[in-house]
Amino acid sequence: MTDSLISSAYTQALEVIGAVEPRIADATRQELADQRGSLKLIASENYASPAVLLTMGTWFSDKYAEGTVGHRFYAGCQNVDTVESLAAEHARELFGAPYAYVQPHSGIDANLVAFWSILANRVESPYLQKMQAKNVNELTEADWETLRAELGNQRLLGMSLDAGGHLTHGFRPNISGKMFHQQQYGTDPETGLLDYDAVAAKAREFKPLVLVAGYSAYPRRVNFAKMREIADEVGAVLMVDMAHFAGLVAGKVFTGEEDPVPYAHITTTTTHKSLRGPRGGMVLAQEEFAADVDRGCPMVLGGPLSHVMAAKAVAFAEARQSSFQAYAQQIADNAQSLADGFLKRDARLVTGGTDNHLVLLDVSSFGLTGRQAESALLDAGVVTNRNSIPGDPNGAWYTSGIRLGTPALTTRGFGHDEFDTVAELIVDVLSNTEAGTTKAGGPSKASYVLGDGVAERTKAASGELLDKHPLYPGLVLG
């Protein structure tokens, strides 16, 4: 019954869309076909449920609702209030957080809200107090000049990009690396693992206002109790960005000292990665930061995306079901199977394995750059992304690594045997790919030659796995 409802809902929606711009309806159909037909190993992607997707396609999209629940700058927000309250309530229950702010449009927005909340809460400035007290008009141009200098010289310590951190954790080209005086911590050059003593030593020396933990490409768990201890010792605010692994926290795979929410002053996340919700962001906070986070609009954000907040509520309701815990455990088990599949075929993994949802394959032993490996795999229907590895000799563009994640294919029902086959297919493609040469005859970091028949045999083998585990199995477009 649900299957036929979903099928007719999408069939009819595409007819309505096609009557206005048929090329968009066609592209939408094609996207479904392409997603169904490819082996998606991008660690930051997933497949949200039809209920989550359908929730985004409504008239909530039309409503402006700047402000907070019960305190809006627009009239007629009673239903948005219902939606936002429910999404926040589900989030608080799901993560055991005192406070949840569900308005951020993306992970980056959530981090900007968190940064400014921390500045507002912790920078001691009479000017800042006046600003918060809404006596903004009393500030002279000279006061603003001082305030800008005070806010602008605060210190942030985050994980470096090549160790697995995110752009927003103080990477120079990102705004976080410009608005803050920044330093970065890396991983141990021998083991590739986070070295808490080294982070502590750096923190003691640098005395950051903000210590950021969390990652996009680190294949291991983090002990957040230790990170909090470091933050407390130097008087820093601990901000954890769990964008990648929020699903493992929600699904109770990361508990105790691996659950960031009780230890962080502020936790940020996306909602569309392992958490499997709509594209969006969220901030969780301890009580002392709640009022500052609540000023996300107008501090950083404009009108919230009400239709997406509604979809967040639906996704969080799904994540509160016990089946989500089984899903989250399977994500981690599958990453283990994938890592074992590589190791037994003599491939090299950064840190020698994984204990979360991703593996970082060092492709230099195949004589390839990440860029060449990514392209060759794509030719064979395997969708991945290239990624720097610690101390990467090929830089952030060509790289030496491939990042692979299990959340999406786990949603399709892949298990141990399927992920072992995935490792086998990837090793086969990379072993049969040769680095190309430049026009001048030197070694190229971009061009490559894929062996005869490799793409065909990989597609045939992965096609079997994909057919056995269809995406949106009941969804048939008429």
Ligand SMILES: *Cc1c(COP(=O)(O)O)cnc(C)c1O
């Ligand atoms: C993906 C990611 C983000 C950014 O999320 P967007 O929704 O793309 O803005 C932020 N932080 C981390 C750690 C991420 O992995």
